[in-house]
Amino acid sequence: MYWADKIAKEIISSKKFKPYWVDDMKTPSGFAHVGSLRGPIIHSLIFRALKDAGVEVKFTFVINDFDHADELPPEFKDELKNYMGFPLRKIPSPSKGYDSLGMLLADDFNKVMSELGVEAEILSSWDMYHQGKFDGVIKEALDAGEKIQDLYQKISGSRKKEAGWLPFQVICEECGRLGTTRVYDWDREKVSYKCEPSLVTWSEGCGNEGKISPFGGTGKLPWKVDWAAHWKVIGVTVEAAGKDHASAGGSYDIALTLCDEVFNWPKPFNFGYEFFLIGGRKMSSSKGLGLKAHDLINVLPAELGRFLFARSDYREQINFDPVGTMAIPDLFDEYDRCWLAYIEGTNENLARVFELSLIKGVPDEKPIFLPRFRDVANYLEQPNVDLVKKFEELKGSELTPVELKLLNQREKYAKIWIKKYAPQELKYEMLDELPRGLKLGDKEKEFLEKVVDLVEEKKDAEDLQQAIYNLTKEIKLDTKEAFTALYQVLIGKDHGPKAAWFLLSLPKKKVIQRLNEAVGVKS
Ligand SMILES: [Zn+2]
Structure with a gap:
């Protein structure tokens, strides 16, 4: 059985996670790396597996756009340097058409998720705080300030207790920064805070002191507390986390414990998933791509982009190294293997991977001949080859409309592959000048x-x-x-x-x- 189906079965048979509500989240702090897509796609696979198992299920994705910027996207580093420590929704957008940096980056990621068939309803953390949805959990967290510190210490084992520390961050009313404020008192109506000049190394608070109600978006919970709190606010019952967060004593452990012991809310079904790596090499921008999430949908058809993640078990690392390698043709071959398993009903697991990689449902008409991607690329490199004729020759009969459509799609992506990724030895381009050291008899x-x-x-x-x-x-x-x-x-x-x-x-x-x-x- 495919891993997502196994997980769905486990969730349902435990009877502990009703109503079924799958959720994932991300902080929009830069143009997301392609590896950031693993979380949304894993959650989408579990969502579909639960649906296919016949239960009602909801799926949300929280954009943590209330978080402060403690680093900036390299593209805008200079332009926005004065906004370090500001909430992402209060940093102006460097590109037209967006109200803030947070909106710009969230939109960039949401578009890719949507292309890859991630069905989640997008929620904004900024909006939920401003709508007062977090007011209840803010009060609970502030009342439990001492206990939260004890739990942090017990679980991570590292943090020293700070006298007067409270789990809240206020947006400084004077300078607008969030990442520089320290809340030190809570009288059950208002919090007292100071905007500290040297609380963090990457920004400088203005020194302002104030007293303000913590409700309705004046500030937010620190992220591990926020993580746990949002499960309760939304009603989440299933949420996994990447390995970087899911190590023992890490932030996921802390959030799960706070959920249970501070917010008195049942822990969601949880598990950690492995990393997504881009080979051992640094991606070279001179080769045209740094492999951001938004690049993926330009170099692969969406279903192949989804397949890249769906093909691997969540406990396995994915190592994708497309520049100058055969990784993309290999991916297409593996996709075709799963597709054939689906058509021929030969391997249930592979057939399921294919099915779950599709953006929309399975098409009615099945091709019987799949033009191999690397062959398409190969013929494209040879001048004067009529692709349709060539593949009709290989098939031994005329291509059906579905097969023709597939060939067209593969031609489009093979051209991109040849231009951006194909190993040098496979590129046949006339040199601009005679090769150096040329010796002829x-x-x-x-x-x-x-x-x-x-x-x-x-x-x-x-x-x-x-x-x-x-x-x-x-x-x-x-x-x-x-x-x-x-x-x-x-x-x-x-x-x-x-x-x-x-x-x-x-x-x-x-x-x-x-x-x-x-x-x-x-x-
Ligand atoms: Zn300030």
Whole structure:
């Protein structure tokens, strides 16, 4: 049984987590990394598994846009440097069309989630606090200030108790910062706070002191307390956490304990899931991508993007390393394997992965032939190949409308892959100049010189290919050596696509100029 179905079964049979309410959350502190999608997709898979098991279930995703900025997106670091410590919803948006940085970043992430079929209703933490929905839990937390500190200490074992510490942060009425204020008194109506110049290293409070009601959005609970509190406020009964939070004694443990012992609310069904890694290499922006969440939907069809996460068990690390590797063609192959398992009913687990990777329901019409992604890419690299004809040849019959649509889609993404990700040795592009250190023998030069004449005169690829071949015989040059010389001069490799077709696909003037240059190279 697929892992999400197992979890759904466990949730239902325990009878402890009703009504079923799946939730996840994220702080919009920068343009999200692709790995940030693992949480929303894991939760979406569990949501669908519960639904498919026949129970009523809700699914929400909380954007923690009330959190303060303790770092800024690198894109806006200078522009927004004066806003460190401000709530994300009070930092102006550097791009037009948004009221705040928090809204801009949340929208960027929400769009990707929606494309990947994450069905969650989006909730804003800022809005919920301002609507007074957290007032009750704020009071409970402030009343239990001492106990919360004791629990922190007991669970994480590290934190020293601070006299007068209270679990609340106020937005300073003077400077607007949230991350710099310390609340030290609670008279059951108002909290007293100070905006501390040196509470944190990354920002400086203004020194203002004040007394204010903690309700209705004047401030918020610190995040571990907030995490637990929002389960109660929303009514969450299922929420997993990434491994970075889910270690023993970590923030997830603390939140779960606070939920139970401070808020008197049953702990949600919980588990930790593994990391998502991008190879051992740093992603290079010069190669066009830093692999943000929003990049993923530009380089993969949405169902493949979802599949990337759905394919792995939540207890396994995912290592995705697309730059200069075959990771993307491999992903398509694995997707096709699951698809075939679904069509042929051969492997229940793989078929289920396929089904759960689809954005909408399973299409009515099934293809019987899946054009392999790496073949599509390969044929695209060869000039003058008619993809439809080629794949009809491979299939042995006409492509159906569904298969044609799939081929078109794969053509689109194969072009992107070739341009951005394909290993260098698979790229056949004419070099801008002769490769350095090029060495050619007299026979090879003679060959290239005569190829110039052939390129001038032949217009048909078959003709040209035959003429080149005959030429090698005529001047008694080994065929392989001859073609190697030609590829070296044009693309800097020992091998390449079918020579005549490739030559005719390039601008004639450029080819002739290049061949003449090569003939003039000193041996
Ligand atoms: Zn202040």
